[in-house]
Amino acid sequence: MATTPQAVIDDRGAPSATQEKARRHLWMHFTRMGGYDERHEIPMIVKGEGSYVWDEHGTRYLDGLSALFCVNAGHGRAELGEAAARQAKELGFYTNWSYAHPVAAELAARIANLAPGDLNRVFFTSGGSEAVESAWKLSRQYHKLTGNPLKTKIISRETAYHGTTFGALSITGITPLRTPFEPLVPGAHHAPNTNDYRWAEDRDPLWAADQIEHVIEFQGPESVAAVILEPVQNSGGCFVPQDGYWQRVREICDRHNVLLIADEVICSWGRLGHYFGVDRFGVVPDMITTAKGLTSAYAAMGGVIVSDRVADPFMADTNTFTHGITFGGHPISAAIAMANLDIFEREDLCGHVLAKEPEFRGMLDKLKEDLPIVGDVRGAGYFHALELVKDKETKESFSDEESEDLLRGFMSGELYKRGLICRADDRGDPVIQLSPPLIADTEEFELIDNVLRSVLTEAWERIVRH
Numbered sequence: 479m480a481t482t483p484q485a486v487i488d489d490r491g492a493p494s495a496t497q498e499k500a501r502r503h504l505w506m507h508f509t510r511m512g513g514y515d516e517r518h519e520i521p522m523i524v525k526g527e528g529s530y531v532w533d534e535h536g537t538r539y540l541d542g543l544s545a546l547f548c549v550n551a552g553h554g555r556a557e558l559g560e561a562a563a564r565q566a567k568e569l570g571f572y573t574n575w576s577y578a579h580p581v582a583a584e585l586a587a588r589i590a591n592l593a594p595g596d597l598n599r600v601f602f603t604s605g606g607s608e609a610v611e612s613a614w615k616l617s618r619q620y621h622k623l624t625g626n627p628l629k630t631k632i633i634s635r636e637t638a639y640h641g642t643t644f645g646a647l648s649i650t651g652i653t654p655l656r657t658p659f660e661p662l663v664p665g666a667h668h669a670p671n672t673n674d675y676r677w678a679e680d681r682d683p684l685w686a687a688d689q690i691e692h693v694i695e696f697q698g699p700e701s702v703a704a705v706i707l708e709p710v711q712n713s714g715g716c717f718v719p720q721d722g723y724w725q726r727v728r729e730i731c732d733r734h735n736v737l738l739i740a741d742e743v744i745c746s747w748g749r750l751g752h753y754f755g756v757d758r759f760g761v762v763p764d765m766i767t768t769a770k771g772l773t774s775a776y777a778a779m780g781g782v783i784v785s786d787r788v789a790d791p792f793m794a795d796t797n798t799f800t801h802g803i804t805f806g807g808h809p810i811s812a813a814i815a816m817a818n819l820d821i822f823e824r825e826d827l828c829g830h831v832l833a834k835e836p837e838f839r840g841m842l843d844k845l846k847e848d849l850p851i852v853g854d855v856r857g858a859g860y861f862h863a864l865e866l867v868k869d870k871e872t873k874e875s876f877s878d879e880e881s882e883d884l885l886r887g888f889m890s891g892e893l894y895k896r897g898l899i900c901r902a903d904d905r906g907d908p909v910i911q912l913s914p915p916l917i918a919d920t921e922e923f924e925l926i927d928n929v930l931r932s933v934l935t936e937a938w939e940r941i942v943r944h
């Protein structure tokens with residue numbers, strides 16, 4: 479198991495000056511920089527419009543991943559830049575440390591209005607890891623303020639990705655991402671995820687939910703502050719919860735006075751066809767962490783949306799959440815988020831995702847029906863994964879070596895060459911992940927179908943040959 483494979487493009491002629499600068503000076507994230515040289519280019523994306531982006535050679539790609547699950551409203555939305563310019567003229571920056579500014583207040587009120595239940599208070603951050611980090615710190619301080627100072631631990635799920643800063647990384651459940659940095663922050667523990675494709679058929683459907691209670695009891699409920707889960711778990715390939723899973727976890731958390739945090743860095747802002755992923759599953763958490771699609775990624779912004787019950791102790795007397803980030807609530811990011819939400823409302827992007835989801839899903843189900851390499855299709859809204867297997871009947875998966883050859887050696891580069899950006903991932907069993915902009919429609923589904931069908935067919939021929 480490794481991190482996400484990257485596309486390395488062979489022989490496109492003489493490298494451009496920007497290629498050379500990138501190779502020499504830019505440190506790309508989660509990237510094997512040594513894989514690029516004179517003959518193997520870095521994909522250089524220079525322009526975007528709607529669901530598509532273009533590279534420096536003028537080649538067009540369908541952005542089947544919304545960059546990184548985040549350009550939800552699609553590329554080329556000049557009005558988001560115009561909103562930023564208006565705000566820059568008015569007030570380019572002021573901080574949220576002891577000061578407010580109108581656009582952060584307007585945005586907080588708008589988010590509170592859209593969020594479920596009594597989640598009415600927003601603590602802004604610059605991104606998703608900081609939101610997760612802040613939510614853990616907030617749960618610890620909440621319990622201290624309410625007379626339970628020993629409640630410090632947090633429980634997340636195996637294979638889940640929650641970010642890379644030390645607290646968030648400790649919560650992340652992906653071993654190869656954790657080991658280079660150990661020892662991590664003490665107090666983060668992991669429970670099984672909801673990957674029922676790999677369960678025995680007669681297993682109780684709420685087994686994974688009950689496993690969370692098992693971990694709470696094993697750790698000692700008096701020491702557990704919070705449980706953090708994504709509505710649909712990204713890493714491992716869009717694991718959806720079983721019916722009733724979230725309700726059972728909510729009951730468990732209430733029983734043990736443990737806060738329930740929905741990590742919606744991906745699942746909020748229409749990705750599952752609702753403003754918040756938890757709305758799809760009918761549950762109200764105590765906090766939601768968000769980022770990415772809040773601004774459709776036109777500016778860096780995240781936040782923790784907190785229930786009145788959890789926020790109230792911090793609002794009393796001289797109490798303070800002793801935590802802050804310079805750029806939290808940045809006015810330009812907030813102005814972009816407001817304009818982004820205007821687009822969501824005007825174009826009913828959530829409604830579009832719900833209306834088109836059956837067609838998107840139907841196309842993927844057909845790939846599974848037709849192709850021997852596709853073992854499972856799962857996900858919700860515009861957030862789906864195909865799991866690749868060696869044998870559909872037995873669900874036999876690929877060894878680490880085979881997976882390296884299949885994903886890195888063949889598929890990542892091949893999908894890109896044929897005009898589709900999506901994720902070929904092996905942070906669990908090998909999967910292809912799709913998360914197109916929320917404006918994607920039949921034309922884009924057809925393109926995804928064509929490219930995946932040809933690349934997966936060739937991948938299967940390679941496997942049979944070997």
Ligand code: PLP
Pocket residue numbers: 605606607608610639640641642708712741742743744769770
């Ligand atoms: N939480 C989840 C569920 C995520 O998917 C991510 C990023 O993909 C993060 C947290 C971290 O967000 P960021 O990369 O903005 O720090």
